[in-house]
Amino acid sequence: MKKSRLYPFERNRYFYGKLLTVRDFESEQKYFNDKRRLLNRLLYGSGVLSGMQVVAVDDKTISVEMGVAIDYIGRELVIPSPVTLKLSMIEGFTNNEYKKNVYLCIAYDEKGKEPVHSVGNSAIRNDEVSEYNRVLESYRLFINEEAPAPSSFEFVRLLENVVTIYEDPNVRITQRMPKYVNAGEVVEIKLVVEKTLQTPRIAFQYDYEAAGFTPVGNDGSRVQFAEPGDAQETEYAVSFHVKAPLKAGGKAELTVPCQAAKLTIGDSAIPLDTNAKHTIEVLDEPVANRILKDWHERTLEQAVEGAADQSICLAKISLLQMGPTYMIEKVDRVPFDEYIESTSLLQRLSQTSRASSLHKFFASAETHDLEYDAKPTLDVQYHPDRNEFDFKLGIPRPQHLYDEISTGTMEVALESIGKTGGFFFSRGKKNYVSEEIQHGLGEGQVSVVVGLEEIDRSVLGDTASTMKKVYHGQSDVFKGTEFEPDIPNVSLGTLVYPEKGTFRIGMKLQGETESSASVIAVRWWAFKSLGAAQAAVLADDPSDSGLAEAAASQQE
Numbered sequence: 001m002k003k004s005r006l007y008p009f010e011r012n013r014y015f016y017g018k019l020l021t022v023r024d025f026e027s028e029q030k031y032f033n034d035k036r037r038l039l040n041r042l043l044y045g046s047g048v049l050s051g052m053q054v055v056a057v058d059d060k061t062i063s064v065e066m067g068v069a070i071d072y073i074g075r076e077l078v079i080p081s082p083v084t085l086k087l088s089m090i091e092g093f094t095n096n097e098y099k100k101n102v103y104l105c106i107a108y109d110e111k112g113k114e115p116v117h118s119v120g121n122s123a124i125r126n127d128e129v130s131e132y133n134r135v136l137e138s139y140r141l142f143i144n145e146e147a148p149a150p151s152s153f154e155f156v157r158l159l160e161n162v163v164t165i166y167e168d169p170n171v172r173i174t175q176r177m178p179k180y181v182n183a184g185e186v187v188e189i190k191l192v193v194e195k196t197l198q199t200p201r202i203a204f205q206y207d208y209e210a211a212g213f214t215p216v217g218n219d220g221s222r223v224q225f226a227e228p229g230d231a232q233e234t235e236y237a238v239s240f241h242v243k244a245p246l247k248a249g250g251k252a253e254l255t256v257p258c259q260a261a262k263l264t265i266g267d268s269a270i271p272l273d274t275n276a277k278h279t280i281e282v283l284d285e286p287v288a289n290r291i292l293k294d295w296h297e298r299t300l301e302q303a304v305e306g307a308a309d310q311s312i313c314l315a316k317i318s319l320l321q322m323g324p325t326y327m328i329e330k331v332d333r334v335p336f337d338e339y340i341e342s343t344s345l346l347q348r349l350s351q352t353s354r355a356s357s358l359h360k361f362f363a364s365a366e367t368h369d370l371e372y373d374a375k376p377t378l379d380v381q382y383h384p385d386r387n388e389f390d391f392k393l394g395i396p397r398p399q400h401l402y403d404e405i406s407t408g409t410m411e412v413a414l415e416s417i418g419k420t421g422g423f424f425f426s427r428g429k430k431n432y433v434s435e436e437i438q439h440g441l442g443e444g445q446v447s448v449v450v451g452l453e454e455i456d457r458s459v460l461g462d463t464a465s466t467m468k469k470v471y472h473g474q475s476d477v478f479k480g481t482e483f484e485p486d487i488p489n490v491s492l493g494t495l496v497y498p499e500k501g502t503f504r505i506g507m508k509l510q511g512e513t514e515s516s517a518s519v520i521a522v523r524w525w526a527f528k529s530l531g532a533a534q535a536a537v538l539a540d541d542p543s544d545s546g547l548a549e550a551a552a553s554q555q556e
Contacts, residue, residue, distance in 0.1 A: 037074030200266025212252030248284035
């Protein structure tokens, strides 16, 4: 049957005595075929349903397996048995150039079958006339030597904004980003480089201009691509990210100025004369809702007639030139993702956790400290291979009194006081100086506060309790009170070595001791990086003598 408009629908009206002609029987078939094809097109779309795998049999031969597809006006395409063909024998293949990519396509075709003698025609014509008794709904395979434009595919037009940066017979560079974005959304942009196998190495670099978009990542607005030296690919993709404006209702633009782009193919610098520009609408409604609205608001002509002549691409075949001939190097099946998915399968997949994860982004985050007066920082990296964002957040430290603190305890036998390094001081002074103690805060100025530690162990009934007490300053001020300590009357001092990260503790016994303790425990605290403002406050209000002295020494 000849291709004709699918609608409006007309069906035969039968009545007693009606004379049926060829036209009536053809319209009967057309009525049912056109209805089915219209529903195929609008309900399922177009593409491969199953099979139709294309494989290289040898250097010059391909095989197309059995399969089913629906074309762009809803007609069924069926390959009932495998087909093996020499590439040079397929329609559309030329012999003038071999170092290229060619595209194997399939289209609907009809063929006559079972020729029979036409009795009616022989009554009015003297010569013998034959007609086909059957029409075989079939297909034809052919070669396209030019890649289809990305925007020629309906779903690309609905979902993506695609611009071509550069194109020649061997190289095409396009940039793709979503057609719509939500306010404040982080958007992935893909730079796609397509080339033939024997095209020299490609390097491309440019600085894009953004009106409304904000670059995300460490590279700012610079995008770079350099083909690996040992690569054997015909397509590469480089992703980068921008953040959409925070306000919805307008449009944002991203431009690749030709003067800011540098393209080299092999050793040749290629001038660019086109300023590629994306103009993206910023929405406050979900993007999916807007895409569905565009889908439903298509006219019938756009849905059916607009792609009537479009074929389905089954494979991209990469060729290598071998002297005066060629060889098939690589076959990529259905390179433009022209598939029809099973609705029942998609429904089942949507009920599994795996399917739901396909529509989610994952994120990992880590934080690090900044100086208290620094501005917060945020670095975002996107990993498309695992659909994950890495967030690194720099948070200013609070302006605390001290940024770093360490503490410890030193114990000294009471009988050791009066010795330093194992020798008595002269003149009977009962002094003790410790060995150097590592405070663990590194080099630099630190303040060390010390106090005498007492462990109070008491028993109440059947319950034993332990409580530590630390006395700062002169402990004898508590003598005669309920807080009187059972520790020797000792005065303490410290000696700090800033360049060594160490300090010493000195003790002096004040008179005779009535303590039952045989060991003196000294608790120490080391403080580093005292804030100037707090030091001033503490020096003005020295409620704690030890801390006040530390504050004053830091101010000095």
